[in-house]
Amino acid sequence: MLNARIKLRHIQAFLEVARQRSFARAAERMSITQPGVSKTIRELEEITDASLFERTPRGVSLTEAGLTLLRHAGPALRALEEGVGALGEEHAGSWLRVGALSTVESRLLPEAILRWQASMEGESGVSVVTGPSAFLLSRLRRGELDLVVGRMTEAREILDLSFEHLFYQRLVLVVRSGHPLADKAHLEPHQLMGFPWVLPPPQTTLRQRVDSFFVRHGLELPTSQLETLSLPLGRYYVQGSDAVWVAPEEAACGAVDAGVLAELALPLEERGGSVGLCINTSLAPSLALETFCETLRGVASGIP
CATH class of the missing domain: 3.40.190.10 (Periplasmic binding protein-like II)
Incomplete structure (x- = not known):
């Protein structure tokens, strides 16, 4: 049972510090003071009886306890946001947040977005975030993205996320x-x-x-x-x-x-790496996400 002393502000502050790896940057993003963020995190650590962050030369990093909380807190907050959003008619329509690696930016992803939007009834939108696999997969784990697409099977950050192979790319x-x-x-x-x-x-x-x-x-x-x-x-x-x-x-x-x-007539690699889609199975997929994943599979099937 969730401790009644844990408030939404505790989870929001924890996720922002984990995201920024800095109390100062988290405070700036949340428009509150750094002492305020530090106090909120200290309260959360007292409530959970666990140390969540440790200081490093580059800021702060998550402890084992912090990593455990992160795996659950991000998706939980995202699910709450979706539930609140579903109550308002102004949120009608379909919206996806996609993490894209450079390996799919030129063909697979643009074609899939075009096909998906053409098949959807009503409003539909896609927010695409680009960057390295470690960055995108960490956001997927926190529930800030719906899926990540690209070549990423070599990434250590996949861990407990679910990867589906689509095709190989050199x-x-x-x-x-x-x-x-x-x-x-x-x-x-x-x-x-x-x-x-x-x-x-x-x-x-x-x-x-x-x-x-x-x-x-x-x-x-x-x-x-x-x-x-x-x-x-x-x-x-x-x-x-x-x-x-x-x-x-x-x-x-x-x-x-x-x-x-x-x-050039010199292969860097023969077969290439596995390109696919990665989702966070701790979150229930929306109909829009399931439809988009099926669209990705269809586009990928036509890529030699």
């Missing part, structure tokens, strides 16, 4: 048309080292694949790099330079077919 090495390496039928890895590279940022699942490529071939990371998950930035940068772009196959195929970019 990372490819891409350069501009006319690049010195573009027309070479055979390439050795060391031949790429004299050029800048566009890479996924460190601590991402895609970067793990790139780092494995360099280790496998005994190479050091290039001295000139652009680290980004932004597909438009990567594409524009590589089209205007001699850079080598590590790109999701989906993001590059259109420009390669049009002759604007060229895929």
Whole structure:
């Protein structure tokens, strides 16, 4: 039975500190003072008889007890918000919050959204949040997203979330048309080292694949790099330079077919990683979410 001393403000403050990893930033986001946030968290720790946060050089981190509470508090608050929202007619219609990895931004997700909205009766909307898998999966676990779509099976953060495979997708090495390496039928890895590279940022699942490529071939990371998950930035940068772009196959195929970019004759990986959808099974799925997941499956079935 829930302790009657635990109030909604305790849960809201706890989730915001967990999200921001900082009492000061949480206070700013909640428009209250930092002492007020600290007092609220201290009250919650006294009520639960557990230490929820510990200080680190970079702010605060969740303790084991804090992680346990996080797994339940986020979805519970989200369920409450949905219940209150369902009472008002102004909330009629369907709205989804989708986390999107760069591996699905160019084809799978846009096509699925178009099909889903065309099939829905009444108002429908989709809010898309992009970023690394760790960031998106943590928001899904807290109930702040309805699902996450992309290549993420290598992510440690999946844990107790439910992943469904849709198809495999490779990372490819891409350069501009006319690049010195573009027309070479055979390439050795060391031949790429004299050029800048566009890479996924460190601590991402895609970067793990790139780092494995360099280790496998005994190479050091290039001295000139652009680290980004932004597909438009990567594409524009590589089209205007001699850079080598590590790109999701989906993001590059259109420009390669049009002759604007060229895929190098050197595979970064053979099979690729599993692209799919991830949901939080601790939350009951809405009809809109179930319909959208089925739409994703339909679009994915047409991707070779």
